[in-house]
Amino acid sequence: MIASKTPLSILKQLIAIPSQNPMGHEPVGDGWYEAGVSRWLCEFFKEHSLPYEYHEIESQRGNVVARIDGDPNRPTVLLDAHQDTVPVAGMIVDPYDAIEKEGRLYGRGTCDVKGSMAAMLATALRLIPLNGDHAPVILSFTCDEERTQIGAAELARRLALPAGQRSALLPENPQFAIVCEPTDLNVVVAHKGTVRWKIRTSGAAAHSSNPALGVNAIYKMAKIVSCLETYAVELQSGGIVHPLCGGRTLSVGTIHGGASVNIVPEVCTIEIDRRLVPGEVAEEAIADVDQYLRKNCDADFEFLPTDTISNPLLDRDNATLCQRLIEAAEPTRPNRQAIGVPFGTHAPRVAALEIPTVVFGPGSIAQAHTKDEWIEIQQLDEAVEIFVRLLTAT
Ligand SMILES: [Zn+2]
Structure with a gap:
């Protein structure tokens, strides 16, 4: 049998x-x-x-x-x-x-x-x-x-x-x-490992006929996304490469912002996917992104709690x-x-x-x-x- x-x-x-x-x-x-x-x-x-x-x-x-x-x-x-x-x-x-x-x-x-x-x-x-x-x-x-x-x-x-x-x-x-x-x-x-988290920008809603009365969260996020694009390039060319797994990567995967076309958007959120090479620690990778944005981007933002950590x-x-x-x-x-x-x-x-x-x-x-x-x-x-x-x- x-x-x-x-x-x-x-x-x-x-x-x-x-x-x-x-x-x-x-x-x-x-x-x-x-x-x-x-x-x-x-x-x-x-x-x-x-x-x-x-x-x-x-x-x-x-x-x-x-x-x-x-x-x-x-x-x-x-x-x-x-x-x-x-x-x-x-x-x-x-x-x-x-x-x-x-x-x-x-x-x-x-x-x-x-x-x-x-x-x-x-x-x-x-x-x-x-x-x-x-x-x-x-x-x-x-x-x-x-x-x-x-x-x-x-x-x-x-x-x-x-x-x-x-x-x-x-x-x-x-x-x-x-x-x-x-x-x-x-x-x-x-x-490799993965860490994923969200970044949020906040503004103030206003009628789109007078946008000067509001603060546009999408404009703030645009600066952050642009900065992250540069960061991702620097990250990959930054020299930390595992001989079997390759280099570090960062990708912005989703963006959500605004409630209606006639309202100045109050909130915008993006999701980040950062691949860790063996030896990297998720918390340090997140802290590095935070530091980079604070130094290179004049928009205010907040990091939301981590969604995924896979070492x-x-x-x-x-x-x-x-x-x-x-x-x-x-x-x-x-x-x-x-x-x-x-x-x-x-x-x-x-x-x-x-x-x-x-x-x-x-x-x-x-x-x-x-x-x-x-x-x-x-x-x-x-x-x-x-x-x-x-x-x-x-
Ligand atoms: Zn499987």
């Missing part, structure tokens, strides 16, 4: 269970949140007699954690995959009835990141018959990666608890962590893990590389606990979040071989 559970058959089952992340919007209709996938995972572990826990965070959202005990002389490895997918709206393939075609499997989450989840579960089934002759493994399935990362935050909180308060399946921290995302089976040792992943202590993964991949998919990527993940939350962490998984980020999302089936099988080789290496 176990033998019939290929990563492909597991993935098809996972794709059939919607777990859309509403991305901060009010969900309309069915198929939202991770509860269905969580229930399926708990059933899977029950069926295969592996100890598991469900850590509820809020209604319909929580993490599933399972454990496969192994040889205590080998390093414990945490494998993580997120349960949520981005919404299915606009897809041109059936999001839930996964179709196989020309070596690919199509459907929402095939690539990001239920493919990796299926590979993790197929790996677990390969380890069970080895009766502990492998590294101890913690499997974590976190919620809400695509939006606010409450799942990874909860996992990190539990991993930071002192002995005595920890859950039975997390008695001590893993020595290594692999956060699964589509990397084409390369090993991501560093990635960069640092290639500081993960070289050994990276090397082991590359070696494990060599017989199956040779010439894997240590790479840096511009997209963020929730891996830094685990890495912050001084657990060497990399990002790795089957599939390409080019197919994540797309209207015809797919994964190369061969990569699924290869991911299992790589995980098994890594975890059984002595």
Whole structure:
């Protein structure tokens, strides 16, 4: 029975269970949140007699954690995959009835990141018959990666608890962590982070027939936007470049101002997206923009509270893990590389606990979040071989 559970058959089952992340919007209709996938995972572990826990965070959202005990002389490895997918709206393939075609499997989450989840579960089934002759493994399935990362935050909180308060399946921290995302089976040792916030200018409303009676918030913002355009250029040419991830960027993404064409606008707001290179700290990046505007722009403004902080992943202590993964991949998919990527993940939350962490998984980020999302089936099988080789290496 176990033998019939290929990563492909597991993935098809996972794709059939919607777990859309509403991305901060009010969900309309069915198929939202991770509860269905969580229930399926708990059933899977029950069926295969592996100890598991469900850590509820809020209604319909929580993490599933399972454990496969192994040889205590080998390093414990945490494998993580997120349960949520981005919404299915606009897809041109059936999001839930996964179709196989020309070596690919199509459907929402095939690539990001239920493919990796299926590979993790197929790996677990390969380890069970080895009766502990492998590294101890913690499997974590976190919620809400695509939006606010409450799942990874909860996992990190539990991993930071002192002995005595920890859950039975997390008695001590893993020595290594692999956060699964589509990397084409390369090993991501560093990635950029993101910080987003709003800047607001305020004026005074007046009838547009006599604008001198008001103060135009859009005119103030125009000065700020112009100043930020210059800042963004200076930032990129400013010399701080990570060898794997590239340079720092800043982009003004939205602007909203004014209530009506016949009123002098009272308020104008812009949203800033600043990409952090490994080693940068979000608060310092925000403070630098503040300082620059105060020095170079004569308009008054205010910074609103930060909307998003997603930290960069640092290639500081993960070289050994990276090397082991590359070696494990060599017989199956040779010439894997240590790479840096511009997209963020929730891996830094685990890495912050001084657990060497990399990002790795089957599939390409080019197919994540797309209207015809797919994964190369061969990569699924290869991911299992790589995980098994890594975890059984002595
Ligand atoms: Zn993902």
